[in-house]
Amino acid sequence: MLRLWKWYQNCLALHPVKTQVISSGLIWGLGDVSAQAVTHYTAKKHHHLHSNENKEFAINWRRVATTSLFGFAFVGPVGHFWYEGLDRVIRLRFQMQPKSLRFVATKVALDGIIFGPLDLLVFFTYMGYSTGKNTTQVIEGVKRDFLPALILEGGIWPIVQVANFRYIPVRYQLLYVNFFCLLDSSFLSWIEQQEDAAWKQWLKNIVRLKEQKEEGR
Numbered sequence: 001m002l003r004l005w006k007w008y009q010n011c012l013a014l015h016p017v018k019t020q021v022i023s024s025g026l027i028w029g030l031g032d033v034s035a036q037a038v039t040h041y042t043a044k045k046h047h048h049l050h051s052n053e054n055k056e057f058a059i060n061w062r063r064v065a066t067t068s069l070f071g072f073a074f075v076g077p078v079g080h081f082w083y084e085g086l087d088r089v090i091r092l093r094f095q096m097q098p099k100s101l102r103f104v105a106t107k108v109a110l111d112g113i114i115f116g117p118l119d120l121l122v123f124f125t126y127m128g129y130s131t132g133k134n135t136t137q138v139i140e141g142v143k144r145d146f147l148p149a150l151i152l153e154g155g156i157w158p159i160v161q162v163a164n165f166r167y168i169p170v171r172y173q174l175l176y177v178n179f180f181c182l183l184d185s186s187f188l189s190w191i192e193q194q195e196d197a198a199w200k201q202w203l204k205n206i207v208r209l210k211e212q213k214e215e216g217r
Contacts, residue, residue: 021076060119066130083173107165
């Protein structure tokens with residue numbers, strides 16, 4: 001394990017972008033395999049496999065490749081430059097003390113406001129087009145999935161990123177995030193596969209009710 005870690009450090013030092021791209025693609029692909037397994041066994045448990053309830057789990061390799069490509073083409077390169085650039089801007093432009101409360105809080109806020117929503121938007125748009133949907137269908141899918149995912153992830157990622165920005169060196173921050181992306185990619189793939197699940201509408205209704213109350217004040 002130590003040898004593997006040293007090998008990774010060496011690759012990261014020599015080829016930082018390439019290393020981040022490859023590791024992100026592999027992790028997102030593995031996350032999609034997990035999502036497919038969760039979706040299959042959840043559907044089986046609730047008797048949603050109408051045609052054949054005893055159908056064996058089979059990996060959809062085309063979907064795995066599609067999701068891996070998202071990791072390769074977006075998460076890896078964009079994530080690499082995002083974390084490097086975010087740290088540089090806050091340290092040099094805003095003149096904040098590294099590791100300070102203000103420094104970490106600003107990073108978490110900007111990550112949640114900019115990169116988080118962008119990542120979700122690109123993911124759901126890309127997954128829609130990759131399955132052969134037209135623009136209208138993709139837009140409807142984004143409307144259906146984006147807000148529920150943003151709400152649920154909004155309660156988890158800030159905690160993950162506080163530890164990331166406080167304790168992890170910048171060069172390893174994407175790797176740290178990628179370990180959590182193993183769960184996140186599984187979660188996002190699962191959400192995308194849920195289509196018009198009732199709980200999505202429930203979350204949207206809560207947001208609408210809150211907005212209506214605020215407008216009525």
